[in-house]
Amino acid sequence: MKKVCVIGWPVAHSRSPLIHNHWIAEHKIPDARYEPMAVKxxxxxxxxxxxxxxxxxxxxxxxxHKETAFAALDRHDATARRLKAVxxxxxxxxGLEGRNTDGYGFIANLKDRAPAWNAASGAAVILGAGGAARAVAAALEEAGAPEIRIVNRTPSRAEALMRDLELKSAKVFSTAEAARALDGAGLLVNTTTLGMKGENDVTIDLAxxxxxxxxxxxxxxxxxxxxxxxAREGGHPTVDGLGMLLHQAVPGFEAWFGVRPQVTEKLRALVLADLGMT
Known part of the structure; x- marks a missing residue:
């Protein structure tokens, strides 16, 4: 039996079993199973x-557990080493190797849903300075963004992120300075939980x-x-966050089962239905 799991606490909310078991069935991989594992x-x-x-x-x-996984393993790929998260x-x-595909998933989602977008076309503005911001900032730099602008209510945290990742061309802005950060930018990405169901919305002026x-x-x-x-009402092209979840799963599935799966509209519909958003 080729068994794979997703480890988290809690883990019942994870859509990874749905995604990977869909691909297992689609590619008719024998004796394979993907399951959740709740671990304190x-x-x-x-x-x-x-x-x-x-x-x-x-x-x-x-x-x-992403930082714990990094510390627990002796071998890592370059991205996991840079982010210190697996x-x-x-x-x-x-033996076991820790990898990080979050940044890959982010970039792949933009390329999929907004094919005309080019990372090199302008500065990238990132709202937030947490774990997701780290993955996004590193991925955008590697994709060729000429400048990374990090907007955070605590600038010192954003500065620590910038130093830790050794970002070559990055600037930090407080939330009050958001207008200056947006000026001339080619991309705006929210990496905070603002806007999530039950949370307050992002309130910065997009003008x-x-x-x-x-x-x-x-x-x-x-x-x-x-x-x-x-953003859509203001005439901006937009990309939702679901594709990042779907695309980040691709490299792992390929490494485990030897088949590179595709992110399709059928898979998107399956996950949206499971989320009750059809």
Missing amino acids: PENAAATIRDLAALGFIGANVTVP NTIVTTPQ PLPKSALVTDIVYTPLETGLLRR
Whole structure:
């Protein structure tokens, strides 16, 4: 049995089993199963190190265990080393290796849903300075963004992110300075939980943002957040956050099962139906 799991606490909300089991069925992979595994924080490191003994060929890791997974493993890919966080674990001839595909998923989603977007076309503005912002900032720099502008209510946290990732061309702005950050930008991405169901919306004024600038949000419940709605009504191209979830799953599935799956409209519809958003 080729078993893979997603490790988190809690983990019942994860759509990873739905995504991966859909691909397992689609590609008719024999004796394969993907399952959730709820693991308390105090048990996470030991569980991760024991994955092979527990019968798993790999795993995904979700909150709050991504940093724990990085520390628990001896081998990492370059992206996981840079971010100091792991969301995908793969069995290699040398043992378990931690990888991070969050940034890949972010960029792949933009390329999929907004093919005309080019990272090199203008500065990228990131709202927030948490774990998701780290993955997005690193991915945008690698994709060729000429400048990364991080807007955060606590500038010192954004400055720490910038130093830790050694971003070559980055600037930090307080929330009060958001208008200056948006001026001339080519991309705006919200990496905070603002706009999520039950949370307050992002309230920054989008007027200084060029109409050609793409606006995206890593939040996907609701699919169109308040920020995306305002951007769309203002004439900006927009991309929702669901695709990041779907695309980040692709490299792991390929590593575990030897088949590169596709993110299709059928898969999007399946996940949206499960989220009750059809």
